[in-house]
Amino acid sequence: MDTRAKILNAALRLFADHGYDAVGVQTIVEAVEVTKPTLYHYFGSKRGLFETLVREQSASLLQAVREAALYQGDITLTVHRVVQTYFDFAGKHPLFYRMLLSMWFAPPSSEYFAVVQDVLLEQHQLLEAMFRDAVSNHGNMRDRQQQYALSLRGMIDTYIRISMLGMVDLNDTAFRQRLVHQFMHGIFS
Amino acid sequence: MDTRAKILNAALRLFADHGYDAVGVQTIVEAVEVTKPTLYHYFGSKRGLFETLVREQSASLLQAVREAALYQGDITLTVHRVVQTYFDFAGKHPLFYRMLLSMWFAPPSSEYFAVVQDVLLEQHQLLEAMFRDAVSNHGNMRDRQQQYALSLRGMIDTYIRISMLGMVDLNDTAFRQRLVHQFMHGIFS
DNA sequence: TAGACGATATACCGCTTGGTATACTGGCAA
DNA sequence: TTGCCAGTATACCAAGCGGTATATCGTCTA
Structure with a gap:
């Protein structure tokens, strides 16, 4: 190396x-x-080092989310794919995802936040687009894409965090299905 | 002053x-x-200042959660009370709750995390006890108190965060009821 | 074989950090 | 009226910070 x-x-x-x-x-x-x-x-510079780090590490995550979030007629399936994508990435790059997570919640005026914000924003736009594209099939989610995108990310990150504490296994298919089911239940009800 | x-x-x-x-x-x-x-x-010291700050500000939150999380036969009602307690507190002390939130996700070895951890742990124990006490009535949640407590906190904090972005109104009763319903659905299913 | 260049080291810069030694002040108690 | 003490200021400290001027080394090219 x-x-x-x-x-x-x-x-x-x-x-x-x-x-x-x-x-x-x-x-x-x-x-x-x-x-x-x-x-x-x-x-x-120190900041340059950090930017390089974030950009190189997040490239594969962004690419994977980009593919997973493509709506193709079945929103439940698409959400499931997205969830799986995040869980896979967090499992493969726990250090990086943990760092990302801590900075996503950090004060917006901190130096590092600006760097991380781009990555987060791009992910958010992909998720929002996913929900927007599904609108034609599910009229009741109109104009809620933003909120849905945020709360899906919230749920995903919550369970990634819980799994990092060793309290749950993200590779359990039945568990993942229950999560997605619960999330969709919250949307459709 | x-x-x-x-x-x-x-x-x-x-x-x-x-x-x-x-x-x-x-x-x-x-x-x-x-x-x-x-x-x-x-x-x-700087740390002493921070400890004082956290302890004084979190006292009322801990007291409120302690009362709200007392299980009295209806777990859905109790969860609803807890959710409302957190939403109320975050609404009244947005600065403090935002700080707490950012540190809850911060690297565990950072100096400030140790200070904040006590507060978080105590809250977690209250929530866990709440789910444990409800076990007799709902056999299927046995031994899952820890996971339930973590995911309830995750959901609560997710929506507090979304509300801080102006994307949702935590004072909307119908909205709160839908959240709790969704959470309970995830537990009972 | 001369020179250019990427990569690395020594030694330094000004500035900020958390923290303190010392001294002064005003009010209250003996 | 003397003395104590909480509260506050001036002026300082060693250590660490991000960053750099300069020099050296080895390798590849003309």
Whole structure:
């Protein structure tokens, strides 16, 4: 593994474990056993390092959500696919998803929030579009796409968090089905 | 308002808006127009200030949840009371609840998390006890109290967050009833 | 073989951080 | 009226912060 990748790895681990503000550049380079100019050579600044980290890691998530959220006539099925996509990603990249989650709830004026906001916004737009496209089939969800998108994300993140505490298994198909059923029940009722 | 209270007020506002790490002691005392030794006279340290803040503000929330979560034979009614309690508190203390929310998702090893964890744990135990007490009436929720408590909190916090974005009105009784109904549906199904 | 270049190190910068030693003030008690 | 004490200010500290000027090394190219 080359130096650049090692720095990104160490930064992810440290940011996820202690938070962006609490981790100094010095700490990161010590963890990789290089010196500061090396880090600044690759990333230009602490913020640049963080932006690179977020963009590279979230690319595959965004792509997967983009495909899963394509409405093709069955909203329940589509929602199920989206849920599965998030659960899969969080299972494969727990450190990154945990970090994303903590920053999604962080004060909007913090430096790192601006970086993460783009990623979150794009996901939100995909989910909203999914619900909007389903409107023709389900008249009662008109103009509620935004709220539905937010609450679906809320539910997904809640259960990802619970699973990180070891309290639930996201790979349990029956469990996932019950979640989606419950969510759809909330929409249609 | 005395100096002590002014410091606590300013600290809450600043921590909620920018995060614990991002706000220096100097910034706080400048906002109140006093000097550092004054702050250290009252609170001993930055962490001491934060602990005092969290403890004083969360006392009323804990008391309200303690009363609301008392199971008296009707679990749906009790859950409804709990939901209303949280919504009321978040409506009355939006700054504090927003701060609490951001820290609840923060990295566990961050300094402030330890302070906030006590408050969260106590709430969780109250909710868990509520579901445990309801077991005799609803055999199918046995040994799931922990998961139920976590997912109820997740749902509550999700909607508080959505309301903070202006996307939903927590004071709408019909809306609250639909939420509780949806949650209970997820439990009983 | 000369030079350019990517990658890395040493040593430093100004600034901010959380925290404190010391001194002063006003009010209240003996 | 003396003395104590809570409360507040001036001025300071060591340590850490993000960031950089400069130099060196090895490799690849002309």
